[in-house]
Amino acid sequence: MSNDGVDLEKRRFLTLATAGVGAVGAGFIAVPFIKSWNPSEKAKAGGAPVEFNLDKVEVGQMVKVKWRGKPVFVVRRDDNTVEALSDHDAELKDAQSTNEAQQPSYVDKVTRSIRPDIAVIVGICTHLGCVPQHKKETEVSWGGGFFCPCHGSRFDLSGRVFNGSPASKNLEIPPYHYLADNEIIIGEDQGEA
Numbered sequence: 001m002s003n004d005g006v007d008l009e010k011r012r013f014l015t016l017a018t019a020g021v022g023a024v025g026a027g028f029i030a031v032p033f034i035k036s037w038n039p040s041e042k043a044k045a046g047g048a049p050v051e052f053n054l055d056k057v058e059v060g061q062m063v064k065v066k067w068r069g070k071p072v073f074v075v076r077r078d079d080n081t082v083e084a085l086s087d088h089d090a091e092l093k094d095a096q097s098t099n100e101a102q103q104p105s106y107v108d109k110v111t112r113s114i115r116p117d118i119a120v121i122v123g124i125c126t127h128l129g130c131v132p133q134h135k136k137e138t139e140v141s142w143g144g145g146f147f148c149p150c151h152g153s154r155f156d157l158s159g160r161v162f163n164g165s166p167a168s169k170n171l172e173i174p175p176y177h178y179l180a181d182n183e184i185i186i187g188e189d190q191g192e193a
Helices: 008-035 041-046 079-084
Strands: 050-053 062-067 070-076 118-122 133-135 145-147 176-180 183-186
Touching (some): 050 062, 118 183
Antiparallel strands (some): 050 183, 062 070, 070 118, 176 183
16 A cells, blocks of 8 residues: 555644543543542541540540441540459450450550550440440449440440350450540541541
8 A cells, every 4th residue: 555645744643633632531531430439528527537635534434426427435444443454354255355356456455445544445336236335333243334235245444345245246446546645536547647
């Protein structure tokens, strides 16, 4: 085949120009399509980290905080309560919190917290998802903690499940860290800040 009378430079230019316009057009189509895969602002806010001031929690008190639609229990424990946490290991299903998926690696395995006096625990029973009630040590014979009214599961003040409870796993510890001495952020590890 002969190329007589064909301007190859013009053909090459038109081919490149058409490809360039096509690529730009594809970009204009692809960007909104790909952005539609991102969660909405409402969804982002629903899973956003929550800041909480610990000054609101007195010794022996529990406060509920909402994070990702879940109740999170923030409990301030006194020194006696913290010491008593290791006194009933034989009564617990997982006293050393061996299930790594249930708590961040940076929390202590017994207190299941960064600081021994402050517990941050997702308040959803691991049996069937009910919300346990906070029971002070003076209210019950088993030392206090959390009691699930749905099926009777009991958890200590670290969220560890007692033997004989229908729940098979400890309560979950969410990712969290301290912004200041009396302020935490729930839903974010230290490295994510």
